[in-house]
Amino acid sequence: MATATATNTTAAVPQIVAHGVEKPNTGWTSWVTTTDHKKIGIMYLVSTFVFFILGGVEALMIRLQLSQADNTLLSPEVYNQLFTMHGTTMIFLFVVPIMAGFGNYFVPLMIGARDMAFPKLNALSFWMLTAGGVVFYASIFFSPPECGWTCYSPLSDDTYLPSGGVDAWIFLIHLTGISSLVGAINFYATIANMRAPGMGWGRMPLFCWAILVYAILLILALPVIAGAVTLLLTDRHFGTHFYDASQGGSPLLWQHLFWFFGHPEVYIMVLPGFGIISEILPVFSRKPIFGYKAIAASTVVIAFLGLLVWAHHMFSTPSPTIVLVFFMLSSFLIAVPTGVKMFNWIATLWRGTIEFTVAMLFAIGFLFTFLIGGITGIFLAIFPVDWQLTDTYFVVAHLHYVLVGGAVLSIFAGIYYWFPKMTGRMLGEGLGKLSFWLMLIGFHVTFLIQHSIGLDGMPRRVYEYPDVGNLELYNLISTIGSFILALGVLVTIINVVISLKKGAVSGPDPWKGNTLEWYTTSPPPVNNFDSVPRIRSVEPMKDIRRQVLRQQTEKAPVVDAEAPATA
DSSP states (O other), X not given: OHHHHHHHHHHOOOOOOOSOOOOOOOTHHHHHTOOOHHHHHHHHHHHHHHHHXXXXXXXXXHHHHHTSTTOOSSOHHHHHHHHHHHHHIIIIIIIHHHHHXXXXXXXXXXXXXXXXXXXXXXXXXXXXXXXXXXXXXXXXXXXXXXXXXXXXXXXXXXXXXXXXXXXXXXXHXXXXXXXXXXXXXXXXXXXXXXXXXXXXXGGSOHHHHHHHHHHHHHHHHHHHHHHHHHHHHHHHHSOOOTTOGGGTOOHHHHHHHHHHHHHHHHHHHHHHHHHHHHHHHHHHHTSOOTTHHHHHHHHHHHHHHHTSOGGGGGTTSSOOHHHHHHHHHHHHHHHHHHHHHHHHHHHHHTTOOOOOOHHHHHHHHHHHHHHHHHHHHHHHHSHHHHHHHTTBHHHHHHHHXXXXXXXXXXXXXXXXXXXXXXXXXXXXXXXXXXXXXXXXXXXXXXXXXXXXXXXXXOBSSOSOOOOOTTHHHHHHHHHHHHHHHHHHHHHHHHHHHHHHHHOOBOOSOTTOOSSGGGGSOSSOOTTSOSSOOOOOSSOHHHHHHHHHHHHHHHHHHHHHHHHHHHO
């Protein structure tokens, strides 16, 4: 019996035999075939920034046309194409997907994961975005869309725009929508299931909270716009009349469906920016974030309320007064959680040891700029005021204060904050500060005066205007500001190119950050972490530094005690 037992315990030994090790891809194929969340994140950031430049050039051409009254630089058709391409590019190909780029790179690092939950789906998401951009910009070789980024019916019907430009816009919405939906499911699965030991919901970084809510909003809103553009496609090519009033359809149906997606889309664009700001302010104030739970909760409340107020974009449509009052009051409510964030961010700065790095300057610029956008939003939420200002340049100014203040400035703050982690090199602070001031001054010169242009009654989306009052002077000032803003962006691009080759080596934690991405090397290895520490608070890096300091001080008395004896 003893012999049989010994035989059984030594017989079954599992073995793995490897006949060869496949060489890893190198060069450009390593990028095209990658499923590494960091490489995919970088590809998101680079490709969306290319689209940002394209959209910016389109904006400059629009401003050149408007710099003079009765200008003949552009034809009305080209002008319509330019503002359609500009708005669509900035929203669907820049702001929304660049937030996915930051999320791809940093969410797994911040929660201590090795990768996203579904790496191959992650790669699919990026390539669907690229396909959407290629399809959309291919339309410039035959007939770009002229319907504006909202593509209101019946203007977008084949009766008025029979060319293929609107179809390219529809395919862009479908392809980028699938990209965002797949990415959103991936973000949700990753954050819900792959957090480090000890990282409960109450210890999760605020940027990850923002990406989680961003993902949920995308999952809820994208199917609506997908259905809306599918109905538009069938109206254009298959004889249906969903939006044709002469055949029993309703153009208002398009507006309801579009804005049920379109208003949450605003928060899809700005909430991740709020998350970036919530990470940067405490690091460079050298204080813990004030009101962590209030900021996280207000993110959820803003998203919930954002799903209820879509019709405040439709105050000028025939709607019952009680409906207008409901959407006016619910729009006011959004100011409450947004104010909670503002007060907590300011309280974080209060009596902090503030370091005015470039990332911090962009974060403070965000606070100031977004506040103006929020205040003008309250004006537009009052429906009698909106009746007077709708479709004027006041709305254009408000939109840009919200999106540039809430999203673009926070994106640049994120670039300057996380560039050392992604590349292992520091961005130049001198060029960075020059870029910040040019962008901030250029932005306010461009858009602050557009409030006055709108109050003077100039409608948006017109390619010419008469020289009445000060309209030409105001528009010229706005155009000069837009070129200063563009120069600021150009300085950052030059800064990135120089710093990639000659920037100072950053090390793993150049800012003494609070969150887990600073625990690993810069740039991180393929597996992200060799070991993941147990999370004990919302600031795990501070915990680690305290533990190291404690261990060093425990050793110090032994050395000191021996010193006199030696002497």
